[in-house]
Amino acid sequence: MNRKNLLSLISILTLTLPIKAYAAAGEAQLLAFSGSVEVRTTREGQWAPASDKAEIPEGGAVRTGADGGAVVLMPNKTKVWLKESSNLEVEQRQTLSSRLALLMGRMKVRVPHLLRKEKFEVRTPAAVCAVRGTEFTVETAETGAMNINVLYGEVKLTFVIPPDKGDSTIFIAQGRNVSLEEKGKPGKIAMMTPEQEKSSLESWNPGLSPAERQRDLKAKENDRAQIREFAKATNGTENSVRNFLNNVKEADIETGRTLKDIHGNVVRVSQLLMRPRADEVQFVNLVKRPSYNAINNNSVNGGFNYNGGSVDNRLDYMQMTMNFNRDLPQSIEQWPEFFNSNSVKPDWASFVAANRTKASEIFFTASLLRYDAVKDDLVNNSTVIGLALNAVNGGDRDVLVAGVIKDENGGLRAVEGLDRISKLQVADDGSTNGTLKYVADNTPVNGLSHVHWAMRLDSDAIDAMDDGIVNGSARYGTTINDGFKTNYDKKGEPDMFNYSAQAYLVGNCAGQGTCTTTNDVFWLANESYVINNEGSLRSVDSLVNSSQDPFSIFKNVAGESVVYVKQSVGGWGDNVTTGVKTWISNSAVKADISNTDYFTHGYGNNIDVVIIPDLVMAAVQKMLPAISKLSN
Numbered sequence: 236m237n238r239k240n241l242l243s244l245i246s247i248l249t250l251t252l253p254i255k256a257y258a259a260a261g262e263a264q265l266l267a268f269s270g271s272v273e274v275r276t277t278r279e280g281q282w283a284p285a286s287d288k289a290e291i292p293e294g295g296a297v298r299t300g301a302d303g304g305a306v307v308l309m310p311n312k313t314k315v316w317l318k319e320s321s322n323l324e325v326e327q328r329q330t331l332s333s334r335l336a337l338l339m340g341r342m343k344v345r346v347p348h349l350l351r352k353e354k355f356e357v358r359t360p361a362a363v364c365a366v367r368g369t370e371f372t373v374e375t376a377e378t379g380a381m382n383i384n385v386l387y388g389e390v391k392l393t394f395v396i397p398p399d400k401g402d403s404t405i406f407i408a409q410g411r412n413v414s415l416e417e418k419g420k421p422g423k424i425a426m427m428t429p430e431q432e433k434s435s436l437e438s439w440n441p442g443l444s445p446a447e448r449q450r451d452l453k454a455k456e457n458d459r460a461q462i463r464e465f466a467k468a469t470n471g472t473e474n475s476v477r478n479f480l481n482n483v484k485e486a487d488i489e490t491g492r493t494l495k496d497i498h499g500n501v502v503r504v505s506q507l508l509m510r511p512r513a514d515e516v517q518f519v520n521l522v523k524r525p526s527y528n529a530i531n532n533n534s535v536n537g538g539f540n541y542n543g544g545s546v547d548n549r550l551d552y553m554q555m556t557m558n559f560n561r562d563l564p565q566s567i568e569q570w571p572e573f574f575n576s577n578s579v580k581p582d583w584a585s586f587v588a589a590n591r592t593k594a595s596e597i598f599f600t601a602s603l604l605r606y607d608a609v610k611d612d613l614v615n616n617s618t619v620i621g622l623a624l625n626a627v628n629g630g631d632r633d634v635l636v637a638g639v640i641k642d643e644n645g646g647l648r649a650v651e652g653l654d655r656i657s658k659l660q661v662a663d664d665g666s667t668n669g670t671l672k673y674v675a676d677n678t679p680v681n682g683l684s685h686v687h688w689a690m691r692l693d694s695d696a697i698d699a700m701d702d703g704i705v706n707g708s709a710r711y712g713t714t715i716n717d718g719f720k721t722n723y724d725k726k727g728e729p730d731m732f733n734y735s736a737q738a739y740l741v742g743n744c745a746g747q748g749t750c751t752t753t754n755d756v757f758w759l760a761n762e763s764y765v766i767n768n769e770g771s772l773r774s775v776d777s778l779v780n781s782s783q784d785p786f787s788i789f790k791n792v793a794g795e796s797v798v799y800v801k802q803s804v805g806g807w808g809d810n811v812t813t814g815v816k817t818w819i820s821n822s823a824v825k826a827d828i829s830n831t832d833y834f835t836h837g838y839g840n841n842i843d844v845v846i847i848p849d850l851v852m853a854a855v856q857k858m859l860p861a862i863s864k865l866s867n
Contacts, residue, residue, distance in 0.1 A: 263291040263325050266308045269442035270319070271300025278324075296324040299340070304441030309333060313355060316343040316439035326358065334358060341374040343439045346388075347790065361418045365391040371407075372435045379418035384427050384435045385409050387493045392422065409493070488567070490849040495770030497795050498529045504793070506850035513562040514582075522551040522845050529797075529843070537725050537734050539760045539799050540830040543839035549592045553844045556657055557584040567854070582606050584613055585657045588798060592838035597649045600637040600759070600798060600842065603659050620671065620688055621662035635739065635759065636661065636671065637800060638686040639836050647673075656686075663688070669742030685834065689739035689757065724821065729774045731765035736828055738803070756803035757833040764795040766845075789848045798842040802829040 265274065265285055272285040278294040291297060291307065299305055299321045307315040307323070311333065317323055321340020327333060334356040335344075346355050346366045357364040361379035364371075369388030375381045383390065390407040397403035401421035407413050412431055413422040427435070491505040507519045527549040529541040560580045564573050573579060583606065589599035603620070604613040615633050618624050624631060640652040647655075655661065655673055664672040669687045725734045736758045765773045768791050778788060804827045832840045 261290070261310055262293075263295070263310065263328065264308050265289040265291065265297065266306040266314075267441055268299075268303065268305040270302035270304060272303045272305050273298050273300075291325050293325055293328040296322065298322040304439070306440060311349070311353070311355070312347045314345045316441075318342070318439065334363075337373055337375055339375060339377050341372065343370070343372045343435070345370045361395055361415055362422075363393045363395065365393070379415070381413075381415040381422075383407060383413045384431050385411055386435055388491070394419075394422075398422075488850055488853050490847070490853055492768070492790075492793075492847050492849060494768040494793060494845070494847075495766075496524075496843070496845050497764045497766055497770055497772070497797075498527075499770055500524050500527055500529075502845050504845050504847050506847065508567075508850055508854060510563060511556070512558075514560070515556060515558045516563060517557075518555045518850070520553040520844060520846055522843070524549045524551075527839055527843070529841075538762050539734070539736075539797075539801065539828070541799075541841060542830070542832055543836070543841060546592055546839045549839060550590070551842055551844050552587070552589045552591060553846070554587045554589075554657065555584070556587075558582045580606055580611075581613055583659050585659060587653065587657050588796075588842045588844060589653065590836065590839055590842045591650070591653075595642040595649055596836065596838065597640045597653050598638070598834065598836040598838075598840070598842065599640065599653060599656075600635060600800070601656055602633070602635055603656075603661075605659070617663075619659065621674075634688050636686065636688045637759075637834075639834050640686060661686075687741055689741045727772075729776055730772050731775060732772060733763045734761070735763075736760040736801070736824070738824075738827075756806050758799075758801040758803060758828045760799040760801050760828060762795075762797040766793050766795055767791050768793070789852055792848065794846045796844050796846065798844075799840070800833045802831045802833050803827055804829050 265272075265288065268285050273282040274285045274289050274291060275282050275296045275298075276290075276292060276294075278296075280295075282298070285297070285305070297305055297307060297317060299317050299319050301319055303317075303319050303321075305317045307317070309315065310328070313333070315323065315335065318341035321342060322338040323340075323342060324336040324338065325333075326336045331353045333354070336358045338360070342357075344357060344366070346369050349355060355366050357366070357373060359373060359375040359379075359381050360377060361375070361381050364373065364383065366388065369390055370386040371388075371390055372384045372386070373381070374383075379395075383392070385407045387409050389409065391404065392407055392413065393404045396419045398419055398421040405413070405422060405424065407424065410427055411424055412427045413424050415422045488508040489506070491503065493501070493503050496502045501524065503523045505519075505521045505523070507517075507521075509517050509519070511517050525548065527543075527546040529543070558581065560582055561578065564570060584604045586602045586604075587599060588601075589597050591597045602615050604615040605619050606612075607614045614631070616624055616631050617634060619634055620636075636656060640649045640656075642648050643652075652673075660674050661671045662674045664670045669689060671686050671688060727733070739757050739759060741755055741757060765778075767773055773792065778792070834840075
C-alpha cells in the first residue's frame with residue numbers, strides 16, 4: 236500500500252460519512268414518558284411536569300412518580316430507561332465526559348461504543364460505575380443499598396466508601412450481578428439469576444402492558460443463556476488479545492460488540508488499533524464464541540463443507556501489521572497529514588487470520604509483504620520468503636503461508652511461531668516442496684512440517700500454505716498463467732453473500748516439473764456474508780434504501796468471512812496441460828474442491844472471523860478535523 240493508496244482510503248472514508256454526522260452534540264432529551272414524570276432544568280430549579288422532547292442540560296434532572304416511567308437519550312446516543320419512583324440527575328455533560336447520578340430508583344443504561352478517551356459514568360450513593368459499550372441495570376436506595384446486572388460488556392465499579400475488606404474497585408463482566416447491602420460493605424459478585432435476567436431483558440419502554448414487555452423476551456433469554464456460559468469460560472478481552480500475540484500493547488482505539496453470526500452462534504467481537512512499536516501500526520479483530528456450530532454447506536446454498544464439529548470457547552483472530560520507515564506521530568489526529576508526506580514508505584506488512592481455540596495449536600493463513608522500491612509498493616511474491624524472482628519460482632506472483640502451528644517440545648510455543656511469521660521471520664528452507672524455516676533466531680526443534688507456502692494458480696498472484704509444526708517442513712506453491720479457469724466464484728443477489736475459491740500449487744513443483752499428486756494442489760475457499768446483529772443476511776436494498784444515519788446503519792451491520800483450505804479432487808496431474816484443462820467452468824472448478832480439508836485441526840477446521848465497522852467509525856471520528864483539513 237503506497238502513499239497514494241493511503242490517501243485514497245482517507246478520501247473514501249471522508250466522502251462516505253457525512254461531516255454533519257459528527258456535529259457537536261446537544262443536550263440530553265426526554266424521548267418518551269408515561270404516568271407521573273417531572274423535569275428540572277437546573278440544580279436549584281423547580282420541578283415541573285415533563286413535556287414531549289424536553290431538554291435536560293447539565294445540572295438538570297428527571298424524576299418519576301409511583302406510576303411513572305421515562306426514556307432519556309444522551310447526546311452520544313446512550314439510552315437511559317427509568318422505572319417508577321426514580322430520580323436521575325445529569326451531573327456532567329461534556330464532549331468526552333458524561334456522568335449521571337441515580338439518587339434512588341431503577342434504571343437501565345445502554346451505552347454505545349465510546350471514543351478512546353471518552354468517559355461515561357453512573358454515580359449512585361454507594362459507588363461510581365464506569366462503562367464502555369455496555370448495557371446494564373442499576374437499582375439503588377438513598378441509604379446506599381445497590382444492585383447491578385450487567386447484560387453486555389463490562390462495568391468498572393469504584394466504591395465511594397472503600398470496604399474494610401476487599402478491593403475498592405471491582406470489574407463486573409457480562410452475565411454477572413453485584414449486590415451491596417449498604418455503604419462501606421464489600422459487593423457480592425455472582426452469576427445473574429433467571430429472575431434477574433428476565434427483569435433486565437424485558438422492554439423498559441414506558442406505557443407498555445405486561446404482555447408487550449414480554450414479547451421478545453424468549454429470544455433474548457436464549458441469547459443470554461449462551462452468553463452466560465460464555466462469561467463463565469472466557470477471560471477479559473484485553474487478556475485474550477495480549478495472549479494471542481506477544482507484541483500487543485495498549486490500544487489507541489478500542490471497540491467491541493456482542494451479536495450473532497450467520498450460523499446463529501453468539502459472538503463477542505473486540506477490535507483494537509495500536510502501535511506495537513513507534514514505527515508500526517496494528518489492527519486486531521478478535522472473535523470469541525462460547526460455542527461454535529456450523530452445518531455442512533452452511534446457512535445459504537452453495538457454501539463449503541464444515542468438518543470441524545461442535546467446538547466450545549472458540550477464538551478466531553485477524554491481524555494486520557504494517558511497519559514504516561519513520562516513527563508514527565503519537566497523536567492519531569496527526570496521521571492523515573503524516574501519511575500525506577512523500578517520505579513515508581511502508582517497509583513490510585502482514586495479514587494474518589487464525590483459529591486459536593487451543594493455546595498449543597493454531598490454524599492460520601498469512602500474506603506477507605515487503606516494500607519494492609521499483610514498484611513503489613508492497614509485494615508478496617517469492618522474494619518475501621527469500622527466493623529469487625524468476626520463472627522457476629513462479630515469477631511475480633503472490634505467496635500465501637498457511638497451516639497448523641503447534642508447540643514444540645523444548646522449543647517455541649505456537650503463539651511465538653505465529654508471532655514470528657507475522658513479522659516475516661521465515662524463509663524457504665531450500666527444498667522444492669515449499670518447506671519453511673524460521674530466520675533471525677533459530678530453526679524450530681520440530682520444524683515447520685505443518686506450515687507450507689504456495690503460489691496461486693492465476694496471473695500476478697502467489698500464495699502459500701502450511702499445516703503445522705512437526706518435522707521441519709513448511710510448504711509453498713507457485714501459480715501458472717495458462718489461461719485456464721483456476722477460481723470459483725458465486726454471488727447472491729440481492730442478498731449480500733459471496734462464495735469463492737482459488738487454486739494453489741504447493742511449493743515450486745511447477746517450476747521443478749514434480750507436480751504428480753493431488754497434494755500438489757489445494758483450494759483456499761472463502762464464504763463472505765454481510766449480516767445484522769441478529770445474524771440474518773442483509774440485502775443491498777436494506778442498506779442503500781435506509782433512511783437512518785450512517786452510524787445507526789453500521790451499528791447493526793457486520794461482515795463475516797469463513798476460510799477453508801480444501802484438498803483438490805484431481806490435483807495437478809502428471810501432465811500439467813491435461814490437469815488444468817479439466818477446469819474450464821465454474822461448475823468444473825467447484826467439482827474439484829474436495830469436501831476434505833487439506834490440514835487437520837481438531838478445533839474447527841476453518842477460520843471464521845466476524846468483522847464490525849465500529850473501529851473504522853471511531854478512527855474517522857477521531858481524525859475527522861485533520862481529514863477535513865487535508866481534503867480541503
